[in-house]
Amino acid sequence: MTKLVELTDVGLTAENTVILERISFALHRGEILTLVGPNGAGKSSLVKLVLKLKVATAGTLWRKSGLRIGYVPQKLHLDPVLPLTVARFLSLAHGRRITVARALAMVGAERLAERAMQALSGGEMQRVLLARALMMEPELLILDEPAQGVDVHGQTELYALIKQISDQLNCGVLMVSHDLHLVMASTHQVICLNQHICCHGEPEHVARHPEFARLFGRPELAQLAVYTHHHDCDDEHHGDVRHVG
């Protein structure tokens, strides 16, 4: 598997505040890695380090040379009066390697091409932002809370779509999520972050980890039914429900 990024003992300090410390992990093509953690844990800062929008103050961050990254930001600020269709918005993307029609088809949003950006629902907007990130056929897709503003059913669909796209493009995915249980079936590894890495591993491992339960204040999680991810599953099969604990 091609390695895309590798962090070794990475730290970030700003204004005498430790934001991240001793962060080490690697991400390869075809892998999905989800960052979870409480507010202020450093998830967005870590994403910005990988994007090179911030510079680490300790450790080393290696990125594959010429790495093509597609990024879905947490928020998009649009001028509410600027007339802009979805197709026009996508045509403005940098480094385009595929057509607008193909990008929309990949996210199941062909019918939105002529819709005004301002008229999109939360779920539609997230799909359009995902389509924009796909325009340059990324080797690494980075998503900062891709499911915000989307209802629970829509979130499950969106995470399944992200997994399908990762399989299709064989790209790595680094994403931030607030809900481990919704993303569980669609991720290979989870890092639970709180300035440092509290626990790291397959989603079932993290869900049962005492540090994860403590951080999210939900020790009863260990008793819940969780989705178990199968690494050899097909696109139609998003996991079996089983009880752990």
Ligand SMILES: Nc1ncnc2c1ncn2[C@@H]1O[C@H](COP(=O)(O)OP(=O)(O)OP(=O)(O)O)[C@@H](O)[C@H]1O
């Ligand atoms: N330039 C800076 N100077 C000082 N502190 C900063 C700076 N940038 C971020 N921080 C602090 O670092 C911490 C981590 O912020 P970050 O946005 O990475 O967290 P997060 O896990 O993404 O949070 P959330 O889930 O609320 O979005 C926060 O306490 C934030 O206030």
